[in-house]
Amino acid sequence: MWSPDKFENMGTDEEWTAVTMASGDGLELVSPELEKGELHLVEEGHAEMSSNESITTLREGSDELEQRRIDIEKLGRERPAAFSSTWLEIAFVTAMLVSLSMAEFVIGGFQVVLPALVEPFGIPPSSQTWPSSVLTLVAGSFLFPLGRVTDMYGGYVVFNSGLMWFSIWVIAAGFAQNFTTLVLCRAMEGLGAAAFLPAGISLLGTIYRPGPRKNLVFALYGATAPLGFFSGIIIGGLAQDLLQWRWYFWIGGIVTGLCCAGALLTSPRDYTEARKMKVKMDWWGTCTMIPGLMLTIYSITESSHARRGWSSPEIVSTLVLGLVFLAATVYVEGWVATAPLIPADIFRVKYMKRMLFCLLLSWGVFSVYLFYSNFYIETILGKSALVTAVWFAPWAASGVILSTFAGLILHVFPGRVLLILSGICKVVAVLLFALIPENPNYWAWVFPAMVCEAACVDVLWTVSNVFLTTSLPRHRQGMAGAVITITVFVGGALVLAIADVAKGQFEAAGMEVKTQYKGVFLIGAGLAVLALISCSCIKLGKAGCALTVDEKEQEKEKEQKVEERPGLPRRNTQSSDATAVDSDAEIMGTLEADSEKTAVVAMSPLDAARK
Known part of the structure; x- marks a missing residue:
């Protein structure tokens, strides 16, 4: 014995x-x-x-x-069963990457093209920001309803429909003959982006299981964002100087159309599977949320450009009305809707609220950095638009490299470590511009700031996408994409509005322009420190191979059925679960936690995944 x-x-x-x-x-x-x-x-x-x-x-x-x-x-490492060959998978992932880059393309390059449109279109100074902000306004307002449509009908239908719609209106913007038509085209572009952005995240989150392959795909997905933004700046400048501003839109529309054709041919069809989930639309929530978000985002983005700032009647009225609609949304979602657009239980996922708060602050500081660093380089340092674009090149290149590297090591290093490192990079990037001297050395001040900023936003984007899509079941992948995107949009608009108000106060106090910009960067550094503290409180483990949320639920059901069989001894599930589940592994779904948590069963949900 x-x-x-x-x-x-x-x-x-x-x-x-x-x-x-x-x-x-x-x-x-x-x-x-x-x-x-x-x-x-x-x-x-x-x-x-x-x-x-x-x-x-x-x-x-x-x-x-x-x-x-x-x-x-x-x-967790092999090619998903949805693809019959590696080439088909590569083509699909490429279509996903190009779609996100084109969404950034129409935002980044438009700032370069806009000055050339002011005189021929007769755009007054008070309305010059409207063509830029209307895209974000419409996209942010429709994200949750279209995210629900994605969960109802599958990512294939919504992604390709949204991308096709987006492509058509980008091309149409190139034919605009007046200010009103231009604004309409930009608004319709925002509607298309609100469809294909969450649907794209839903497709990736559904097709790829937790593991290194999923980490890498999401890292590449995030890496294309700065690349698309920077490409928009370059193409916009070249089109304006060598051809005509209209070619900026036509080139973007053609590339998006080719991307849509590729996505139609390579994306897995998930309509039938989505309909089996029997997800329903929340019409009451939709009718209150869309006007609430639209009015609130409008008041925030336009407050700094109104004649009297926040005290302007149009800003006060839209803000109050928007908050009333959002309050109605909270009531409807919490006590009326049977299938709310934002189920309360998603916030019960451990560290979900902290992650979203960190994402909101970090992306808000990123918007401040991007906007004011561009102005600082051109107005204070006296550099041309072309030199400014070249100075931003390391930001785009570093974003691609660092985001890809983060995807390769996400299953090796705990997510908490990567979040803390990205938070530190955020603080350093903003502080470098806050403390920059009169005639700075590019390699000592601007270059490290660009690299650090890229390290923050791209690593954070990868970790947050993997976290949200891994923590939610299949029928909520569209909502996961909507939550991520709306957090980014609102964070950028909110923190940028705070920075604009602060700059206005500095200007009213008689400070010189350089001091005003540095004051804004110091505020950004303070918010970056707050984001870093929030990141340090998120105890994420390694994003290794694991069961999906749906498979875990199936395993629990099988265990319960086995334990309910008469004549068999019942195990003490309370004590065993308490000792077997590591909190870090539970969030990121590591292999060790799944293997220890679940006993051997006769049939495993893995059998379905193998087919």
């Missing part, structure tokens, strides 16, 4: 003791009866098993558990 001293106790309940041999021979399950040489399993008058037969059975269970570990690891 083996002595208990030879084992390392791994947890105890009333019937069973799980122990691991000190020599590392594997997992054995030993009961008090086994030490006496026999084991009785009572199941409605069935036979006894000898101790040797019991040990053999339990060893087979241990082998099955080890095989299950291997299956999870393999599924």
Whole structure:
């Protein structure tokens, strides 16, 4: 008989003791009866098993558990079953990457093109920001309803419809003959972006299982954002100088159209699977949320350009009315809607609120950095638009490299470490511009600021996307994309509005322009420190191979059915779950947590994933 001293106790309940041999021979399950040489399993008058037969059975269970570990690891690394070949997968991922880059393309380059439109279109100074902000306004207002449509009908339908709509209106903007037509085209572009952005995240989150492959794909997805933004600046400048401003829109529309054609051919069809979920639209929430977000975002983005700032009647009235609609949305979502657009239980996911708060602050500071650093380089340092664009090149290049690197190591290093490092980079980037001297050396001040800023936003984007899509079930992947995108939009608008108000106060106090900009950067640094503190409180583990949320629920249901069978001893699930689940692994879904948490079952949801 083996002595208990030879084992390392791994947890105890009333019937069973799980122990691991000190020599590392594997997992054995030993009961008090086994030490006496026999084991009785009572199941409605069935036979006894000898101790040797019991040990053999339990060893087979241990082998099955080890095989299950291997299956999870393999599924998290191999090509998804939705693609028949690697080339098809590459084409699909490329379409996803180009779609996000084109959304950034029409934002970044438009700032370069806009000055050339002021005179021919007769745009008054008070309305010059409207063509830029209307895209974000419409996109932010429709994200949640279109995210729900994605969950209802699948990412394939919504993504391709939205991308096609977006492409048409980008091309149409190139034919605009007046200010009103231009604003209409930009608004319709925002509607298309509100459809394909959350749908794209939904497709990636649904197709790819938790694991290194998913981490890398989301890292590449985030890496294309700065690349698209910078490409927009370059193409906008070249089109204006060498051709005509209209070619900026036509080039963007043509590239987006080609991307849409590729997505139509390569994206997995998920309509049938989505309809099986029986997700319903929340019309009451939609009717209150859209005007609420639209009016609130409008008041925030336009407050700094109004004649009397926040005290302007149009700003006060739209803000109050928007808040009333949002209050109605909260009531409808919490007490009226049977299928709310924003289910309250998503905020019960551990660290969800902290992650969204960190994302909101970080992206807000990023918007301040991007906007004011551009003005500082041109107005204070006296650089031309072309030189300014070249100075921003390391930001785009570093974003691609660092985001990809983050995806490669996300299953090796805890997410908390990456979040803290990205938060530190955010603080450093803003502080460098706040403390920059009169005639700075580019390589000592501007270059490291660009690299640090890229390290922050792109690493944070990758970690947050993996976290949200891994933490939510399949029928909420569209909502996950909407939550991420709306947080980014609102964060940028809110913090930029705060910075504009602060700059106005500095200007009213008689400060010189350089001091005004540095004051804004110091405010950004303070908010960056707050974001860093928030990041340090998010205890994310490694994003390794694991079961999906839906598979975990299926495993729980199978366990409950096994335990409810009459005549079988019930295990103490409360004590075993408490000792088996590591909090970090639970959030990011590591392999170790899933393997220890779930007992060997006759049929695993992994069987479905293999097909």
